[in-house]
Amino acid sequence: xxxxxxxxxxLTKRFGGNTAVSxxxxxxxxxxxxxxxxxxxAGKTTFYNMVSGRMTPSNGSVELEGKDITGLPPHxxxxxxxxxSFQLNNIFPEMTVQENVEVALTALHGHSRRLFNFAxxxxxxxxxxxxxxDKLHILDLASRRAEVISYGDKRLLEIAVVLATRPHLVLxxxxxxxxxxxxxxxxxxxxxxLAETGDYTFLITExxxxxxxxxxxxxxxxxxxxxxFFGTPEEVKNHPEVRRAYLGEDEEEEASA
Amino acid sequence: xxxxxxxxxxxLEMGLLLFVIAVGLNIVxxxxxxxxxxxxxxxxxxxYFGYTLxxxxxxxxxxxxxTAPLGVAIIAVLIDRLMLRFIYDRDIxxxxxxxxxxxxxxxxxxxxxxxxxxxAVYPPAILDGxxxxxxxxxxxYSLFVIAMGLIILAxxxxxxxxxxxxxxxxxxxxxxxxxxxxxxNTRMVVTGVFAFGAWLAGVGGVIAAPMRTIDPGMGEKIIxxxxxxxxxxGLGSFPGALIGALILGAIYGFGGRYFPEFxxxxxxxxxxxxxxxxxxxxxxKGANA
Amino acid sequence: xxxxxxxGVLLAVIALLVALPWFAPYFYIFVFTEILxxxxxxxxxxxxxxxxxxxxxxxxxxxxxxxxxxxxxxxHLDWPLLYTLVAAMALSGLLALVIGFFCVRLSEVYFAxxxxxxxxxxxxxxxxxxxxxxxxxxxxxxxxxxxGLGLDLVMGNPAVYYHVTLAIVVIAALVLYVISRSSFxxxxxxxxxxxxxxxxxxxxxxxxxLASFVIAGIFAGLAGALMAPFLRVASPELMxxxxxxxxxxxxxxxxxxxxxxxxxxxxxxxxxxxxITSYTGAWMLFLGIVLALMVMFFRKGVLGTFxxxxxxxxx
Numbered sequence: 001x002x003x004x005x006x007x008x009x010x011l012t013k014r015f016g017g018n019t020a021v022s023x024x025x026x027x028x029x030x031x032x033x034x035x036x037x038x039x040x041x042a043g044k045t046t047f048y049n050m051v052s053g054r055m056t057p058s059n060g061s062v063e064l065e066g067k068d069i070t071g072l073p074p075h076x077x078x079x080x081x082x083x084x085s086f087q088l089n090n091i092f093p094e095m096t097v098q099e100n101v102e103v104a105l106t107a108l109h110g111h112s113r114r115l116f117n118f119a120x121x122x123x124x125x126x127x128x129x130x131x132x133x134d135k136l137h138i139l140d141l142a143s144r145r146a147e148v149i150s151y152g153d154k155r156l157l158e159i160a161v162v163l164a165t166r167p168h169l170v171l172x173x174x175x176x177x178x179x180x181x182x183x184x185x186x187x188x189x190x191x192x193x194l195a196e197t198g199d200y201t202f203l204i205t206e207x208x209x210x211x212x213x214x215x216x217x218x219x220x221x222x223x224x225x226x227x228x229f230f231g232t233p234e235e236v237k238n239h240p241e242v243r244r245a246y247l248g249e250d251e252e253e254e255a256s257a
Numbered sequence: 258x259x260x261x262x263x264x265x266x267x268x269l270e271m272g273l274l275l276f277v278i279a280v281g282l283n284i285v286x287x288x289x290x291x292x293x294x295x296x297x298x299x300x301x302x303x304x305y306f307g308y309t310l311x312x313x314x315x316x317x318x319x320x321x322x323x324t325a326p327l328g329v330a331i332i333a334v335l336i337d338r339l340m341l342r343f344i345y346d347r348d349i350x351x352x353x354x355x356x357x358x359x360x361x362x363x364x365x366x367x368x369x370x371x372x373x374x375x376x377a378v379y380p381p382a383i384l385d386g387x388x389x390x391x392x393x394x395x396x397x398y399s400l401f402v403i404a405m406g407l408i409i410l411a412x413x414x415x416x417x418x419x420x421x422x423x424x425x426x427x428x429x430x431x432x433x434x435x436x437x438x439x440x441x442n443t444r445m446v447v448t449g450v451f452a453f454g455a456w457l458a459g460v461g462g463v464i465a466a467p468m469r470t471i472d473p474g475m476g477e478k479i480i481x482x483x484x485x486x487x488x489x490x491g492l493g494s495f496p497g498a499l500i501g502a503l504i505l506g507a508i509y510g511f512g513g514r515y516f517p518e519f520x521x522x523x524x525x526x527x528x529x530x531x532x533x534x535x536x537x538x539x540x541x542k543g544a545n546a
Numbered sequence: 547x548x549x550x551x552x553x554g555v556l557l558a559v560i561a562l563l564v565a566l567p568w569f570a571p572y573f574y575i576f577v578f579t580e581i582l583x584x585x586x587x588x589x590x591x592x593x594x595x596x597x598x599x600x601x602x603x604x605x606x607x608x609x610x611x612x613x614x615x616x617x618x619x620x621x622h623l624d625w626p627l628l629y630t631l632v633a634a635m636a637l638s639g640l641l642a643l644v645i646g647f648f649c650v651r652l653s654e655v656y657f658a659x660x661x662x663x664x665x666x667x668x669x670x671x672x673x674x675x676x677x678x679x680x681x682x683x684x685x686x687x688x689x690x691x692x693x694g695l696g697l698d699l700v701m702g703n704p705a706v707y708y709h710v711t712l713a714i715v716v717i718a719a720l721v722l723y724v725i726s727r728s729s730f731x732x733x734x735x736x737x738x739x740x741x742x743x744x745x746x747x748x749x750x751x752x753x754x755x756l757a758s759f760v761i762a763g764i765f766a767g768l769a770g771a772l773m774a775p776f777l778r779v780a781s782p783e784l785m786x787x788x789x790x791x792x793x794x795x796x797x798x799x800x801x802x803x804x805x806x807x808x809x810x811x812x813x814x815x816x817x818x819x820x821x822i823t824s825y826t827g828a829w830m831l832f833l834g835i836v837l838a839l840m841v842m843f844f845r846k847g848v849l850g851t852f853x854x855x856x857x858x859x860x861x
Contacts, residue, residue: 052746078748090746092739103736107747111729112754118724119732165747292655294603294662343842350601353658354798354841357603361791361834369828477787481666484659492656521674525667532648532660 003066005030005169005201006051011060013046013225020046022225023060030168033195033202035216037209043225044205045087048171051203052084053077064169083162084171089154093147097138097157100146101129104164129164136160136190152183156190163194172204176211188214213237263393264510270399272506273406274465278479279486280413280498281457287493288426288450290349294356295336297480298363299455303329303462304471305367308378311466318381322463329459330452337451345447360476368473378466398467405464409457410499417495426450427495485528491541500539548857556806563712567705579708581816582715583772584792588800588808589722590765591793596802597726598758599738600650601658603790604665607645608638608763610672610785612770614679617780620688628694631714631771638767639760641668646759650752662787669785684781685774701775711772718768723805725761734758766793788830795833798840801850810849 006028013021021043028034036044049055051062053074061070069077092100105125106112133139136156141149146157155175162170175191176184188211195202195215206212212219212233219236221228229235229242236242282296293299306325310316336359344351379385380398387394416423425446461479469475482505487493490501505524512523519526531538563582567575587609594600612634619630645668649660672679679685693699693710700706725731733754736744741751774780783789792815793808800811818836823829840847846854 054742073750074742074745075748075750078746084746090740090743092736092743094739095735099732103732103744104747106729106732107744107749112733112749114729115725115731117728119727119729122729161743161747286655292659294658340838340842349654350595350599351841351845353601353603353655354794355838357791357794358834358837358841361788361830362838365828365831365834369831477666481663484663488656488659488663521670522667525663525670528663529648532651536651 002030004028005032005065006203007063008051009061009063011047011050011062012058013043013050013055014058019225021050021057024222024227026220026227026230028169028201028203030201031195031199032217033191033204033215034218034220035212036203036205036220036222037207037212038222038228041224042222044222045173046225047222048084048173048203048205051077052082052171078165078167081166081168082171083165083167083169085155085158085162085173085175087173087177089151089158091146091154091158091161093145095146096143097146097149098126098129098133098142100157101132101160101164102126104161105129108165132160132164135163137186152179152187155179155183156187159190163200168199169201169203172202174205174207176206176208184208184211191215262390263395264514266390266395266399266403266510267513268503268507268510270402270406270468270506271509272503273403273410274461274468275479275482275486275505276499276502277406277409277464278458278461279483279490279502280495281454281461282483283487283493283495283498284426284457285451285454286487289345289447291341291352291356293451293454294353294480295359295363296356296454296458296483297476297478298360298367299329299333299458299476300462300465300479301367301473301476302332302363303459304378304466304469304475305371305376305462306459307463307466308371308376308471311378312376318384318467322460325463326456326459329462330456333452333455334448337448341451342444360480364473364476367476371473373473376471378471380467402464402468405460409460413495482524485524488528488538489531491538494538494540497538497540560716564709567708572704575704575708577816577820579704579711579776581813582708582711583769583776584796584816585809585812586715586718586772587766587769588793588796588812589719589805590762590769592797592802592805592808593722593726593734593765594758594762595794595797596807597731597734597738598755599654599741600755600759601654601794602649602661602759602762603658603787603794604645604661604663604668605762605766605793606785606787606789607665607668608642608766609770609773609789610668610780610782611638611641612767613774613777613780613784614672614685614770615767616771617685617688617774620690620775621685624691626692626694627690627699627710627775631768634767634771635764638770639764641767642760642763643756646756646763650755650759662790665785665787665790669782669787672785673782679782682782684779684783686779688775688778690775707776711776714768714772718765719809722761722765726805730754730757791833791837795837795840797847798837798845799847801847801853803846803850804853807847807849811847814848 004027006026008024008026011021011024012019024047036047038044046055050057053072053076056071061068063069064080064082067080069080092103102119102125105128106119109125111122111125130139130142133142136159138153138156138160141153146154149157159172159175176187179187191202192215194200204215216233218230218232220230221236221242229239278296278300282293285291285293303325306328307321310321310325311318340355340359341352344355384398384401387396417427486498486501486505489504490497504527508523508527513520516523563578566578591602591605594602615634615637616630619625619633645664649657649664673682690699690701699710733744733749737751737754745751770784773784796811796815797808798811799814800809801807819829822832844851
């Protein structure tokens, strides 16, 4: 039995009188892929924000590989091997696709403190960036400005930037949202390939159930900030409460979501 | 400690005057998400309009108090419609740059029209002279300033807590997305709020005219003071503006009495202290970058 | 190819500047000395505005700090000019470190307010601490005996100081250019476009903002240090907010997106100033109107607009 890579205990976030995330407990094993599902407003993004350091929890703790990272700032958590994508594209719009990845690599290798070199002649970083773009099948866009490429390609670019920091734990926030069906299929395949071949642990929030059931080893179902159910895809599919709350069998929930 | 009473009254007088100006800056920021660098220049405009009406045209102070701030508000409507409307949907740096340019334009226009000399406005006869208060003579005009500050404070409190318009403004300041969802960021509201902020600055300018010197540098002095107030109190917070203004007033009232040689530096030191221990201000919410 | 043409144009301009005293009227030696100094000031400002994305309205504080340092060291200690420049850079950098510590912690709006407020604090100190700064009269009456490194400096001929300024500004601009194109510079550009993503790449955005603020302060200090011997006085006006407005306008005028933009802006600015002030005293009013129009309708600046058009032509 190995130790969990991520251990979350009693994680809670309150905004004024509202509890956005309520006493979540979760243990994630290395190289697992966990999907987090739940209607809009279930607290998935707030949960991510606390794990990645964007928000400080009101209560509870986050442990990464046995170390307490609760409330650390994002850059420290990132350096410990956690990286994330956002629901809305979060890239460097005025840079080229390749430069986007180079920024992350420059940070990773500690080159960011070099004042008197030419970044455009940093061959090692450039080569590594191109390899990564190739892995995500967007190498042909390398010299395009990031703001002009298609929406789906921007999502892939963001994943490339995320992976460039060499994370052990990757948090993807609705990676296929807004993608065409074809892009969704390609992205799903890509993530599956990364999960199978690389040393990554994935947390993925997603609304597309095909993507969720196609990728997840286990699924956390959140509802109004709480852990409604946590189990394998099979268990989730057959769980009556989950079906009622989320899988489209309760008209009222859908309407209010 | 015979100096305590007058120092307290001085602090209150300065604090309430500063509140009237800083709260306008804060309201505009809250609703429009713009820090208006020209806010101090609008205050100066109020003082110069007052000076023109009272000292040059010989009109009564009360007429100036009613009309000069309206003049400032009209200028603000023009600024909003002719200039700011181009940059509302742009990066925040552009609004800073543009209001900074407007500050230059207003203060230099005033300088070239009225010259750089110090001008004076005398208080109306009924407010001239002194009364004995807490054992010391105290100018009646200062009491008038305190009274005006309290009236405006009460009026704003009523506006924000008891009227529909004020509640909408407060909601907009708290949550811009919700405000947009309620369709209240219409052209009228934006222009109205900007003009209202300018009106407050104009009122402050007319009230200040008989007590502070009138010169083209007065706008830059007050904008720095307003910034110090919102940093101390918390940007976008209505009670924060009051607390910040009263603290700065106290720094002037008491600091000037007990540490005259550091009088000009004390406000900045106060601001630095708040920034060290409570970076978002005493009443501020999260504003971290 | 186009990059080579630009480099060629730049070298030709530098060659023309070197030769300027031999063909231009006397008056223009003064004009171009001022352009070079203010150009360096503006480029240092644009390192934080155009690259890191922080709009400072108090950059004159470091410019003035440099001017006062040089003036006082020349007056009281009679140091060689070069040493005073180094000291000016060090002290301006230190001032930027202290003020920057407070300013880079919060959002862009706070940054703009705080830089203006702290800038006026420095101005207030320079204006009121009479024992040290000589109040509103400033520090004057100093003279330069030597440049340092065993070189003499004849201040009687303005062409000599012009050449000294040109050499130092070119070297300083080269250093700043390399920094802007370095790995560090790449991170600064990334911070302007998306500070959150940079933080999630594992970098402490605040320290990079502070580092760029200090570097900008150091080079603003160098520009100020060159200004004091040129004006023969270091006065509080060099720290006033209206002087902080100048690099803002120069950068917007030339274009914040290109390294040389602020230099082009400085040249336009000084030439316009020379021309306008011969007609009217309301130069600052004109400045405000130009800044407003540029921000509203011409945000890329003169050089930026031209280069964007030219670089994309037939590509």
